[in-house]
Amino acid sequence: MLVTLNEVLKHTMTKEYAVPAFNVFGYEDSKAVIAAAEELNAPVILATNKVAIAEMPIAVLGKMFTQLAEQATVPVVVHLDHGNDYETVAQALKSGYSSVMYDGSQLPFEDNVRTTQEIVKMAHAFDIPVEAEIGSVGYTDPSMGMKSTLTDVQEAKEFAERTGVDALAVAVGTLHRMEEQTADIQYDLIEKIQALVNVPLVMHGSTGIPDEDLQKIVKTNFGKVNIGTAIRMAFGKTLREEVTANPDAFDRMDLFKQPIQAVKEEAMKKIKLLNAHRYEEFISKT
Ligand code: G3H
Ligand code: ZN
Numbered sequence: 001m002l003v004t005l006n007e008v009l010k011h012t013m014t015k016e017y018a019v020p021a022f023n024v025f026g027y028e029d030s031k032a033v034i035a036a037a038e039e040l041n042a043p044v045i046l047a048t049n050k051v052a053i054a055e056m057p058i059a060v061l062g063k064m065f066t067q068l069a070e071q072a073t074v075p076v077v078v079h080l081d082h083g084n085d086y087e088t089v090a091q092a093l094k095s096g097y098s099s100v101m102y103d104g105s106q107l108p109f110e111d112n113v114r115t116t117q118e119i120v121k122m123a124h125a126f127d128i129p130v131e132a133e134i135g136s137v138g139y140t141d142p143s144m145g146m147k148s149t150l151t152d153v154q155e156a157k158e159f160a161e162r163t164g165v166d167a168l169a170v171a172v173g174t175l176h177r178m179e180e181q182t183a184d185i186q187y188d189l190i191e192k193i194q195a196l197v198n199v200p201l202v203m204h205g206s207t208g209i210p211d212e213d214l215q216k217i218v219k220t221n222f223g224k225v226n227i228g229t230a231i232r233m234a235f236g237k238t239l240r241e242e243v244t245a246n247p248d249a250f251d252r253m254d255l256f257k258q259p260i261q262a263v264k265e266e267a268m269k270k271i272k273l274l275n276a277h278r279y280e281e282f283i284s285k286t
Pocket of ligand 2: 137
């Protein structure tokens, strides 16, 4: 069923589980992620990033993802990831997205507050929750020229209060697009942030988080954990193997079978590490 971000995050403050948000790019990987969630009975978030909307119209993606979500037997959020301007967020809202992220993390603090406030006003008029970012989760490729700055605790508190965001992305030691699980998570910083900020936190760049740390962050206020590179690598690596092993194959339906299975298996692994497959058990205790 299609649900909003708030619906899946409201119980994560029990600190028993977190909901994974997977970056998906089309029909097959979205189906695989939903199949993983359904097999484990877990809520899941389908996230549309900048790479996806550079190639495909948000309106097309919105129709496809919302329909897949409506048909699913588990709660599915259709989320705009790293929306970087008002117009992109507006398109997502018009296209049925049930959650939006506005990313003003590259802007000076006051500009980030002001633009996020404008987005919150618009999205809340549609009854759609907003995630925004304070501090900057950078990228492994320095040539992208993106800032990478750990979150300042007082800024996080002020930002959350002044913007009224529903979920807050903070930078606590990850980078986007890490191919190895070597992130050094700053637990002291997480403690300080969650002592002052009372909204669910969002972890970006979570492919780089070691398995044992994924299990540990479930016990914090992180309710949404974004994973992209891990399932993209599972797809790409398996597709390369398939193409190499079957030099005469040309049919996408055949060539995609194993890669999509690999995406599903990787998604299931992350769902289990985040305890999302036990969400009903934890909800029943609240
Ligand atoms: O917003 C998306 C994520 O932060 C994904 O990061 O590709 O490094 O796992 P990742
Ligand atoms: Zn991200």
